[in-house]
Amino acid sequence: MRDRGIIVSGLAGFLVLITFPVWYNLAAGTTSKAPDLKRPEQEKNCVAPVAYMRTSHMELLTTWRDQVVRQNIRTFKAFDGTTYTMDLTQTCMKCHASKADFCDRCHAYAGVTPHCWDCHIDPKLVQGGRG
Amino acid sequence: MSIDRRTFLGVVGFSALAIAGRSSIAAPVAPPLSTRWAMVIDPRKCLKDEGCIDCIAACDKAHNVPHLPERAHEVKWIWREPFDKVFPGQSSSYTEETLKERPALVFCNHCDNPPCVRVCPTKATWKRADGIVMMDWHRCIGCRYCVAACPYGSRSFNWLDPRPHIKQLNPDFPTRTKGVVEKCNFCEERLARREQPACVVACPEKALVFGNLNDPASEVRELLRGRYSIRRKPELGTQPEIYYLV
Amino acid sequence: MFMFEKAVVGSRKYWAWLGLLSAVILVGFLCYLRQLQVGLSITGLSRDVMWGLYIAQFTFLVGVAASAVMVVLPYYLHDWKAFGKITILGEFLAISAVTMCMLLIFVDMGQPMRVLNVLLYPTPSSMMFWDMLSLSGYLLLNAVIALITLTAERKGVPPPGWIKPVIIVSIPWAISIHTVTAFLYSGLPGRSFWLTAILAPRFLASAFASGPALLILLTMVIRKLTRFDPGREPVDKLSLIVTYAMIINVFFVLMELFTVFYSQIPEHMEHYEFLFVGLDGHAPLVPWMWASMILAVASLVLLITPRTRKNERVLAVTCGMVFLSLWIDKGLGLIVGGFVPSPLGHVTSYVPTLPEMAITLAVWAVGLLLITVFYKIALSVREGLAG
Numbered sequence: 217m218r219d220r221g222i223i224v225s226g227l228a229g230f231l232v233l234i235t236f237p238v239w240y241n242l243a244a245g246t247t248s249k250a251p252d253l254k255r256p257e258q259e260k261n262c263v264a265p266v267a268y269m270r271t272s273h274m275e276l277l278t279t280w281r282d283q284v285v286r287q288n289i290r291t292f293k294a295f296d297g298t299t300y301t302m303d304l305t306q307t308c309m310k311c312h313a314s315k316a317d318f319c320d321r322c323h324a325y326a327g328v329t330p331h332c333w334d335c336h337i338d339p340k341l342v343q344g345g346r347g
Numbered sequence: 348m349s350i351d352r353r354t355f356l357g358v359v360g361f362s363a364l365a366i367a368g369r370s371s372i373a374a375p376v377a378p379p380l381s382t383r384w385a386m387v388i389d390p391r392k393c394l395k396d397e398g399c400i401d402c403i404a405a406c407d408k409a410h411n412v413p414h415l416p417e418r419a420h421e422v423k424w425i426w427r428e429p430f431d432k433v434f435p436g437q438s439s440s441y442t443e444e445t446l447k448e449r450p451a452l453v454f455c456n457h458c459d460n461p462p463c464v465r466v467c468p469t470k471a472t473w474k475r476a477d478g479i480v481m482m483d484w485h486r487c488i489g490c491r492y493c494v495a496a497c498p499y500g501s502r503s504f505n506w507l508d509p510r511p512h513i514k515q516l517n518p519d520f521p522t523r524t525k526g527v528v529e530k531c532n533f534c535e536e537r538l539a540r541r542e543q544p545a546c547v548v549a550c551p552e553k554a555l556v557f558g559n560l561n562d563p564a565s566e567v568r569e570l571l572r573g574r575y576s577i578r579r580k581p582e583l584g585t586q587p588e589i590y591y592l593v
Numbered sequence: 594m595f596m597f598e599k600a601v602v603g604s605r606k607y608w609a610w611l612g613l614l615s616a617v618i619l620v621g622f623l624c625y626l627r628q629l630q631v632g633l634s635i636t637g638l639s640r641d642v643m644w645g646l647y648i649a650q651f652t653f654l655v656g657v658a659a660s661a662v663m664v665v666l667p668y669y670l671h672d673w674k675a676f677g678k679i680t681i682l683g684e685f686l687a688i689s690a691v692t693m694c695m696l697l698i699f700v701d702m703g704q705p706m707r708v709l710n711v712l713l714y715p716t717p718s719s720m721m722f723w724d725m726l727s728l729s730g731y732l733l734l735n736a737v738i739a740l741i742t743l744t745a746e747r748k749g750v751p752p753p754g755w756i757k758p759v760i761i762v763s764i765p766w767a768i769s770i771h772t773v774t775a776f777l778y779s780g781l782p783g784r785s786f787w788l789t790a791i792l793a794p795r796f797l798a799s800a801f802a803s804g805p806a807l808l809i810l811l812t813m814v815i816r817k818l819t820r821f822d823p824g825r826e827p828v829d830k831l832s833l834i835v836t837y838a839m840i841i842n843v844f845f846v847l848m849e850l851f852t853v854f855y856s857q858i859p860e861h862m863e864h865y866e867f868l869f870v871g872l873d874g875h876a877p878l879v880p881w882m883w884a885s886m887i888l889a890v891a892s893l894v895l896l897i898t899p900r901t902r903k904n905e906r907v908l909a910v911t912c913g914m915v916f917l918s919l920w921i922d923k924g925l926g927l928i929v930g931g932f933v934p935s936p937l938g939h940v941t942s943y944v945p946t947l948p949e950m951a952i953t954l955a956v957w958a959v960g961l962l963l964i965t966v967f968y969k970i971a972l973s974v975r976e977g978l979a980g
Contacts, residue, residue, distance in 0.1 A: 269549045285483050288475065290539055305518050335484065335521040337411075419639030419941070430705035432938040435860065453937070462782055468721040469710040488710055489633075489703015491643040492721050498783025500936040504643065504703065506634035526703025583782040 236343040254317035263294045263307070277304065277332070306335045313339055382477040383560040384533055385588040386547075387570045390430075390451055392554035402452065403427075405549035409534070411522040413509035423505040424531040425454040427545055431578060434591075446593065452555075454546075455480060455501040455531040456579060456587030463493035463502065472528075478531045478560075478588060489526040498583050502530045533557075560588070596738070599973035600966045606818075608670070614958040621955020624948040625700055633703060636949040641941035644933040646925075646953050647701035651694050652819055653803070653924035654960075655774045656796060658690035658731065662767035663834050669760050669847035673747035675826040679780040681746075682815075683808060684739040687767075691732045700952055720776045727770045734763045739967075748973045771796050772928020778931065786931040789852075795845045796923075802838035803919040803944060805831045806912040811964070813909055821972050834910055836896040843889055846922075868930045873940040878929060881921050888918035 217223075262269050264276060278303040283289040292302045300307050312318045315338045323330060354429045393399075406412065406425045416420050427450035436445050455486040457480045464474050471487040474480050487544050494502045516522070520536060523529050534544035542548075547555045558567035567590075570576075628635050638645050661683035667673035668680050699705050729754075738760055745752035755798050775793035782788065815821050849898050853861045866872050868882045892914040895901040902908060929943050 281485060283479075284472075285485065288535070288539065305521070331524070334524040337516055337518045337521060339518055342516050397822060400600045419641075420634055421640055428937050456962050465718045466720065466781070468719040468725070469707075469714045470716050471710075484708055486707070486714070487704060489705075490698075490701070490721065491703070491721070492777070495778075495784065495932075496781050498781075498936050499643075503640055505632065505634035507637070524704075529701075580783070585782065590723045 224275040237274050254314065256311040256313070259311045260296070261296055261298070262311075263292065263298075263300050265295060274330075280304075304332060305339060309339050315340065359495040366453040366585055381561055383588070384457065384478045384538070385558065385560045385567055385590065386533075386544075387552050387558075387567045387568075387576065388452055389592045390449055391445060391592075392552040393449065393452065393550075394552055394554075399503045399551070400427075400549060401549040402546035402555060406531070408515065408517060409519050409537070409545040410520050410532075411509075411513050413512035413522075413592075414514065415506075415509075415512050420506040422505060422509065422529065424503075424529070425452060427451065428453050435579060435580075437577065439544075446497045451591065453499065453579075454589070455500070456585070457531075457533055459586035459588065460584055462496040462498065462585060466492045468492065475535075477538075479535050479538075480529045480530075481535065482529060482532060484521075484523050484527050484529065487527040489528065491528060493528055498580055499587075502528050504528050545554060568571060596743070596970045596974065599970045603969060607965075607969070609852055611962065614923060614962045614965070617958040618955045618962070620810050621952045621958070624951045627948060628700070628952065629705075633701075635946060637946045639941050639943065641930060641935040642943040644701070644928050644932065645943050646945040646949055647697045647837070649924045650953055650956070651697040651701075651951040652774060652796075652927065653920055654694045654921075655728070655771050655954075656800030656923065657804045657807060658687045658694065659767045659771040659797070659800045660808070660946050661687035661735065662748050662764050662833070663801050663805050664816070665760060665767075666764050667830070669757070670764070675824075675830055675831065676917065678823040679808070679812060680744060681739060682811065682968065684735045684742075685964060685971065686804070686808060686811070687735045688732060688739065689960045689963040689967065691728055691735070691770075692963060693956050694728060695732070696956045696959060697953070700956065720780065721775060724770075724773050724777060727766070727773050727806035730768055731763070731770050734759065734766060737879040738763060743971055743974060749978065757896070768797065771800050778927075782929045783936050785858075785861050787927075789849065791845055794831065795842065795849075798838050798842035798845055799919045799923060800838075802835050802842050803836045803916050805838070809835070809912045810909060810916070810967075813905070815968060815972065820976060828905070829903065832896065832902050832912075835912065835915060836893075836902065838895060839889070839893055840874050841918070842928045843893060848888075863934050867933045867940065868926050875933070875940045875942045877942045877944055878926055882926050885918045885926065888914045889922075892918060894947070921930045 256302060264273075269276070280292065283292075284302050290301055290303075294301045309315070315333065403425050404464050404472060407414070410424060413422050428446050430449060430451050433451040433453055435562055457478055459473060459478070461480050461527060464472055467473070468490065469486050469488055471483045472480060473483075473492055489504070492505055494504060505523055505525045505527055509530075510522055513522060519566075534542075537544060544555075544557050548559045556566050556570060558565040560567060562568065570592065574592045576592050578587045583586070598927055623634075636645065638648075650895040659690040662793050664676045664680050699708065702708060711725050738756065741756045742752050772793045776797040778784065778787035779792040809828055812823060812828060814824075850865070853865055863872060867875065868878050870876070880946050884906060892911050895907060895911040895914075902912070932941075933943070
């Protein structure tokens with residue numbers, strides 16, 4: 217087999233490239249730490265239990281979106297009986313005031329880019345006075 | 348007793364009808380007072396020729412409407428147009444000056460028979476039960492078919508990201524993203540809080556009156572009873588709900 | 594199974610042509626990436642002229658796609674044996690044209706990633722919903738028909754019986770795709786330029802003139818480049834179809850002009866004034882529209898005269914004139930003319946920008962690439978059979 221050298225080195229190179237995400241993150245230590253979330257100080261309860269929010273806040277927000285926009289239903293009764301207005305900027309981000317210290321931490325870790333803030337306003341932008 | 352198939356089907360059919368019709372034959376109850384939002388504008392009260400744009404400024408601020416430098420890309424929800432352009436063919440060279448020389452306020456007419464709703468392929472725009480022609484900016488694919496369908500030119504498209512062109516961000520309302528169509532929404536978010544639309548509140552002369560057409564005692568009904576009003580392009584059958592008193 | 598191996602062997606000219614097309618596609622693709630990033634502001638479109646080059650070219654190409662029916666119908670329904678060798682060429686032209694149409698719609702969208710919303714939230718009242726269904730269906734139909742018939746030809750057996758009803762269905766389906774496209778425009782109450790019952794018939798007439806004209810040119814090109822020669826008869830008969838379709842098309846245009854200018858309704862006249870003489874100082878399309886009219890009349894004269902129609906050299910030029918004239922009429926004038934003046938009476942010029950033209954050119958290059966590859970496969974199969 218004349219081409220053994222090329223074939224083996226090609227295979228080796230391919231293996232290195234295909235496993236790049238694994239060994240790169242191991243070397244950089246990025247996966248060993250969980251995202252460091254800055255939780256709100258005052259409020260103890262979110263609109264749903266923490267475990268549910270951790271797994272399914274996207275579903276909750278999608279339901280909120282369709283209820284507010286398409287059905288004109290704007291109030292939400294939480295699991296603990298409190299009534300909230302379904303609004304990302306005015307409700308969620310009233311407590312989770314810093315997108316960079318909370319929302320972005322997990323999203324960056326998981327490598328997702330939600331498009332909510334293309335339109336919905338991050339309160340920090342308004343404090344500066346200019347968008 | 349034996350019963351043949353035809354008789355059996357007939358009995359079943361009649362029974363089904365009877366059960367279904369029972370609720371309608373039952374004691375009649377007055378239906379709740381449904382809502383039909385509409386706007387009545389008095390062009391004579393408008394201070395347009397003194398440069399007043401309070402209503403436009405209020406709407407732009409309330410809804411984060413961007414101000415684009417190029418006319419080709421402008422986004423507007425409410426603005427002024429010359430009278431003869433708003434009501435083509437309804438004025439002649441002999442029409443009263445105070446009416447003809449003034450610009451008229453134009454925005455989405457929230458038609459009862461809206462062509463834009465008919466053509467939207469994703470139901471990103473639809474007609475609510477209270478009469479508002481609503482938009483869902485999450486669903487819009489930016490095909491601009493609704494813009495082509497609107498006989499009034501009420502809709503704008505976001506040719507680029509609007510955020511850099513918004514003077515002051517209002518956190519009470521989202522901005523939109525590039526690639527979607529937008530228009531006046533009759534301040535539906537304010538109506539949900541039982542507030543009047545921003546333009547109505549902002550007008551110092553109370554030239555804009557907003558209300559429920561289904562309520563015979565409402566101010567809009569009073570005005571329409573008392574004076575003759577015209578609507579834009581009525582011959583097209585769109586049934587616009589913006590009335591201009593003349 | 595798809596016989597692609599036939600497409601990867603070819604002469605230097607073949608590869609040079611594919612290379613050129615790829616370069617054009619690359620440039621257009623890069624421009625499209627910029628459009629995705631910045632928005633549709635990189636085009637010449639505006640608040641008044643919402644649809645331009647992309648949608649106009651789409652409208653024209655739906656016509657070209659539908660014109661495959663002009664070879665399929667005579668052959669399968671009326672046994673015109675002369676068209677036996679070129680139905681496959683018509684079907685491949687249809688596939689390429691429909692692909693171009695879908696690409697043009699995609700690049701025109703403000704939020705293309707959401708395009709599947711049209712299928713997720715079906716809206717039967719919207720003509721755009723039906724357009725998507727009919728175009729997709731037509732693409733599928735032609736792809737299946739072309740694949741089955743070509744494979745059967747290659748194996749030297751008659752195609753399976755079930756393909757015949759599929760081919761028959763493609764005939765009314767072809768009419769429907771262009772009718773639905775016309776319905777996009779002709780049902781809008783606020784656009785008086787398009788609000789005419791004759792729009793769909795006009796679309797079909799111009800499609801049946803421009804499509805077969807292109808097909809004639811393609812057969813001539815193929816005859817020059819390969820050993821494939823369908824003979825004189827198909828070209829003769831196709832040129833007759835182009836002639837009659839062009840006569841009907843010009844007649845329809847004259848009907849429109851009469852209704853508009855005899856009734857003297859300003860709102861109807863202004864669109865034609867903008868297109869043919871200019872309005873409010875804006876006249877970007879005037880030279881184009883007159884060129885289109887002159888080309889149409891000149892090509893009609895050459896088509897109706899038997900001596901010039903039967904002369905292949907002159908016919909090639911005539912077909913080019915027909916194609917160009919109708920490309921201008923539908924691919925430039927029709928859409929922009931509907932938007933100017935705007936519903937509020939404003940006159941806004943529309944001139945496509947360079948990135949917009951590059952993206953459109955790239956889509957054309959994709960279509961030409963597909964046609965080249967498909968024809969290479971079909972003709973290689975035929976040459977292989979011929980020995």
